[in-house]
Structures are given as structure tokens and as C-alpha cells.
Amino acid sequence: MHNHYDILIIGAGAGGGTLAYALAPTGKRILLLERGGYLPREKSNWDPDAVFLEQRYRTDEQWYQPDGTPFSPEVHYFVGGNTKVYGAALQRMRQEDFGALQHYDGISPAWPLSYADFEPYYTQAESLFKIHGQRGEDPTEPPMSADYPYGPLAHEPRIQQIADQLSDRGLHPVHLTLALNRDEAHPEKRPCIRCDTCDPYPCLVDAKCDAQIACVDPARQYENVQLLTHALVTRLDTDASGKRIEQVEVQLNGQLQTFSAEIVVVSCGAINSAKLLLQSGNDKHPNGLANSSGLVGRNLMFHNHSALIAVADEPNPTVFQKTLGIHDYYFKGPTQDYPLGQIQLTGKAKWQRLQHMAPVEMPEATLRYLSAHSVDWWVTTEDLPRLENQVTVDRQGKITVHHQPNNTQPHADLIHLLEDHLRDLGFFLFWRKTMKSAVVWHQIGTCVLGEDPSNSVLDLNCRAHDLDNLYVVDASFFPSMGAMNPTLTLVANALRVADHFKSQLKG
Numbered sequence: 001m002h003n004h005y006d007i008l009i010i011g012a013g014a015g016g017g018t019l020a021y022a023l024a025p026t027g028k029r030i031l032l033l034e035r036g037g038y039l040p041r042e043k044s045n046w047d048p049d050a051v052f053l054e055q056r057y058r059t060d061e062q063w064y065q066p067d068g069t070p071f072s073p074e075v076h077y078f079v080g081g082n083t084k085v086y087g088a089a090l091q092r093m094r095q096e097d098f099g100a101l102q103h104y105d106g107i108s109p110a111w112p113l114s115y116a117d118f119e120p121y122y123t124q125a126e127s128l129f130k131i132h133g134q135r136g137e138d139p140t141e142p143p144m145s146a147d148y149p150y151g152p153l154a155h156e157p158r159i160q161q162i163a164d165q166l167s168d169r170g171l172h173p174v175h176l177t178l179a180l181n182r183d184e185a186h187p188e189k190r191p192c193i194r195c196d197t198c199d200p201y202p203c204l205v206d207a208k209c210d211a212q213i214a215c216v217d218p219a220r221q222y223e224n225v226q227l228l229t230h231a232l233v234t235r236l237d238t239d240a241s242g243k244r245i246e247q248v249e250v251q252l253n254g255q256l257q258t259f260s261a262e263i264v265v266v267s268c269g270a271i272n273s274a275k276l277l278l279q280s281g282n283d284k285h286p287n288g289l290a291n292s293s294g295l296v297g298r299n300l301m302f303h304n305h306s307a308l309i310a311v312a313d314e315p316n317p318t319v320f321q322k323t324l325g326i327h328d329y330y331f332k333g334p335t336q337d338y339p340l341g342q343i344q345l346t347g348k349a350k351w352q353r354l355q356h357m358a359p360v361e362m363p364e365a366t367l368r369y370l371s372a373h374s375v376d377w378w379v380t381t382e383d384l385p386r387l388e389n390q391v392t393v394d395r396q397g398k399i400t401v402h403h404q405p406n407n408t409q410p411h412a413d414l415i416h417l418l419e420d421h422l423r424d425l426g427f428f429l430f431w432r433k434t435m436k437s438a439v440v441w442h443q444i445g446t447c448v449l450g451e452d453p454s455n456s457v458l459d460l461n462c463r464a465h466d467l468d469n470l471y472v473v474d475a476s477f478f479p480s481m482g483a484m485n486p487t488l489t490l491v492a493n494a495l496r497v498a499d500h501f502k503s504q505l506k507g
């Protein structure tokens with residue numbers, strides 16, 4: 001079978017799904033190829049044993065550390081990509097993140113585009129993903145042309161108490177901006193029930209605005225959009241000139257098939273997009289496609305992430321905990337003249353999650369007690385782009401992730417600051433777990449965009465400098481990542497690239 005399309009998008013996650021959604025009304029023939037299927041809707045979606053202990057929805061693929069040690073990456077191959085299990089805390093990067101920022105471990109480089117270039121697309125993205133939030137309470141909030149589409153999700157009493165106590169201490173706790181389909185005043189009208197199985201669970205009632213629910217399913221309402229699942233793209237072939245992608249090789253339900261298109265968009269997630277480009281090398285592109293700069297796979301960034309479980313005598317009966325954030329230390333700390341990052345609450349840690357974090361083996365009853373008294377935080381600090389942090393692929397397609405975290409001092413500072421505040425609020429026991437690189441939740445970089453083909457992979461429209469019809473529209477394009485969660489920015493970028501396509505289609 002050899003089918004020709006106008007636009008072929010590889011990967012139906014946040015980037016690819018958004019692009020398909022935005023281009024569907026153009027009437028162009030669009031093919032979306034996704035290696036996974038639909039995530040099964042089943043009771044296990046909300047079962048902590050299935051999610052945390054059995055890792056039911058995670059790929060069983062193995063990736064490798066530089067010394068050859070295999071690891072099991074926390075990636076999820078489904079329609080909707082990793083957003084099927086994401087925490088739905090979608091934030092704009094801050095205006096300053098688009099400029100060069102001096103960090104503890106060096107400069108976070110400026111983007112060749114400004115916050116103003118992204119602002120209209122952030123507004124569209126917030127509408128598409130049904131963002132709830134409260135303008136005006138965040139000291140780091142960038143200028144916004146519109147209010148959030150929905151009001152904030154209210155804190156439950158224990159969290160409101162903590163918010164009030166933090167405010168009394170001079171902080172500015174914010175309502176987290178969340179992509180949930182919820183009507184706080186009339187909960188019967190929308191599916192979100194504010195449950196305790198939100199992140200990192202799939203949503204059984206389809207209330208989480210993930211890329212499948214918000215983008216792919218609406219795109220499929222258009223006859224010109226076709227989705228093929230269980231379609232693993234293994235190679236991109238160029239024409240003889242090496243300037244155009246001529247065909248896309250796909251393992252479709254185990255059978256090799258080829259497709260072609262006027263425009264080919266890679267959107268497999270930062271690591272798999274780099275893999276696909278690197279393993280598609282040929283005579284014209286001996287180091288991999290789009291890789292004349294040698295930068296495909298490099299500048300891999302992950303964020304420095306830590307979970308902090310804080311236990312007090314006071315019980316925490318909160319069901320939906322993920323409503324509060326602290327951004328006061330985003331750009332500097334009380335004694336630190338460098339950015340520290342952001343703090344947010346996570347979903348309520350159940351005892352199964354604590355089992356992973358316990359410093360020693362503990363009986364279930366103890367873990368249940370701790371879970372009933374803990375308030376559970378997530379601390380994020382920027383990871384700076386480094387050439388040596390990279391993805392490599394061998395001839396067999398084996399992925400090796402070379403990543404040494406940097407900027408770890410401000411991360412430690414931020415955790416200490418949070419603990420100091422919480423200690424004064426009566427918390428006495430702290431468990432922290434810093435995520436290893438193997439977690440790969442916020443994989444960013446690998447195909448950075450820029451104006452100069454010698455030091456970037458993509459141009460400002462996310463087209464490969466080296467090829468006329470190849471684009472990359474996932475988290476790969478970020479020149480630096482800030483410390484806000486990345487998905488809203490990559491969704492906004494996909495909407496921006498869609499506008500570029502639309503203007504070309506008109507011309």
C-alpha cells in the first residue's frame with residue numbers, strides 16, 4: 001500500500017495531536033501515525049496498585065545508560081502520548097524565560113522568539129485545554145491578553161489552611177493552572193469529579209484534557225483526518241537530492257508499509273524524534289536526517305524534579321490536592337541571587353506511592369498513617385541545555401540516554417526553603433525523592449530551533465534547516481526549558497506552526 005497525503009504527522013501526543021486538531025478544518029488530507037493504541041478504559045485506570053506497583057501503562061521498552069545499564073523509561077505509547085497520564089498542570093513559561101537568564105550553573109539561553117510571539121498561542125492553548133486558574137495572584141505571571149477560560153479549582157480546607165499560613169509568611173501561594181473539564185459551581189455538568197486518582201493516572205471519566213480528548217478525537221471528526229494506530233514509524237527516506245522526505249516506512253500491525261506526503265511532521269516526543277532522525281541517515285545525511293549541525297539528540301533537558309512528602313500531626317483528608325503552587329522563588333531566593341524554580345502540590349500520595357519513597361521497608365499500616373497525614377509537594381528547577389546531554393542510537397535502534405543533571409544547587413536550595421516554611425507550619429517529617437534522569441517525564445530539547453543552521457536543527461517555523469518538507473513539532477524544539485511545566489508551551493508552539501502551514505496553504 002502506498003498512500004499519498006498532504007500532511008503526515010508521526011506521533012499523536014501533545015505536539016502531533018495539537019497540530020492535527022489545528023489543521024483539520026483546512027480540508028487537507030492528514031494522516032496521523034501513532035505507534036500505540038487507545039489507552040484502555042478500565043477500572044485499573046484508577047487502581048494505584050496497577051499504576052504504581054505494576055506500571056501497567058508504561059512501555060516495557062528498555063533504554064540504556066552510557067555504561068550499558070538498561071533502564072525502563074517512564075514513557076507511555078498511546079493516542080494522546082504521555083499526556084494520557086500527565087498531571088494536567090499546564091503553565092506558561094515566564095516572559096523572562098524567553099530571554100537569557102543567569103542561573104547558578106550558567107546561562108539559560110535566549111530563545112530566538114519572544115514571549116510576545118507566543119502569547120496569542122498560549123491564549124488559544126489555554127482555551128483548547130480548558131485551563132482553570134486565577135489571574136493576578138502570581139508575582140511571576142506574564143502579561144496575558146485574556147483571562148483563564150475557567151476559574152480556579154478551590155483548595156480543600158487543609159490546603160486552604162496551608163495557603164493562608166504561607167500568605168501570612170509573606171509568600172504568594174497561587175491556584176495551579178489545571179487542564180481539567182470541571183464546573184466547580186455545577187459539577188453535574190462536566191465530567192471531572194475532583195478525585196484522588198488524577199496524576200499520574202489515566203482519567204477513567206475522560207475529564208483530564210489530554211491530547212487525545214482535547215485534540216485527536218475532535219480532529220478525527222473531520223473526514224480528511226485519518227488516524228492509524230499501532231503504526232510504528234521506523235525510517236524516513238529522502239529523494240535522490242536529499243532535500244525532501246519521499247516516503248515514510250511504517251510497521252503497521254507488524255507489516256512494513258510506506259506512506260508519503262507533501263509535508264512530514266515528526267512528533268514522537270523529544271527522545272523518539274531524535275531516534276527517528278538519527279536512524280534515518282543516508283548518503284546525503286550520513287549523521288542522520290536534519291543533522292548537518294550535529295545537534296540532533298543533543299541539548300537534552302529533563303528538569304530537576306523532586307517529590308517532597310511532608311508529614312504533620314494534623315490529618316490531611318484532602319481528596320483533590322493538586323490546587324496550590326508557590327512561585328515566589330522562581331527568579332531568586334531570599335539569599336540566592338539566581339533562579340530556584342517552582343513548587344506545586346501533587347496528587348495525594350497514597351500508601352503505594354509512599355512505598356516507593358520510604359527510606360526503609362515499612363509496614364502497610366505505617367505507610368497508611370503517613371499517607372493520611374502527609375501533604376505532598378513537587379519541586380522543579382531548570383535543567384540547562386548541554387551538548388553532552390544527548391540521545392544516541394546504535395544500528396539496532398538501541399537508545400542510550402546520556403544525561404548528567406546540572407543546576408542542582410538551586411534545586412537543593414528550593415527544597416530546603418520549602419522544608420523551612422513547612423517546619424514552622426508544624427510539619428516534622430520529610431521524605432524527598434529526586435527523580436533520576438531515567439524518569440524522562442519532561443524530555444525536552446534534542447532538535448532545538450534557531451535562525452542559524454550551524455547551531456540549531458529547526459528554523460523558526462520548526463522546519464528542518466536541511467530539508468524542505470520535514471518539520472518537528474513536539475517538545476524537541478525548546479532552546480531552554482524554564483522551570484514551568486512544558487506542555488502548554490509545546491501546544492502553543494504547535495498552534496503557531498499550524499498557522500504557518502495555513503498561511504502557506506493559502507499562498
Ligand SMILES: Cc1cc2nc3c(=O)[nH]c(=O)nc-3n(C[C@H](O)[C@H](O)[C@H](O)COP(=O)(O)OP(=O)(O)OC[C@H]3O[C@@H](n4cnc5c(N)ncnc54)[C@H](O)[C@@H]3O)c2cc1C
Pocket residue numbers: 010011012013014015016033034035036074075076077078079080081082083085086087088089090091199200211231232233234267268269270272273276441442443473474475476485486487488490
Ligand atoms: C507522569 C507524567 C506527568 C506529567 N505531568 C505533566 C504536567 O502536569 N504538566 C506538563 O506540562 N507536562 C507534564 N508531563 C509531560 C507531558 O506529558 C509532555 O510534556 C508531553 O506529553 C510531551 O509532548 P510530545 O508531543 O513531545 O510527546 P508525547 O505527548 O509523548 O507524544 C509522542 C507520541 O509519539 C508516539 N510515537 C513515538 N515514537 C513513534 C514512532 N516511531 N512512530 C509512531 N508514533 C510514535 C508516542 O506513542 C506518543 O503518542 C508529564 C509526563 C508524565 C509522564
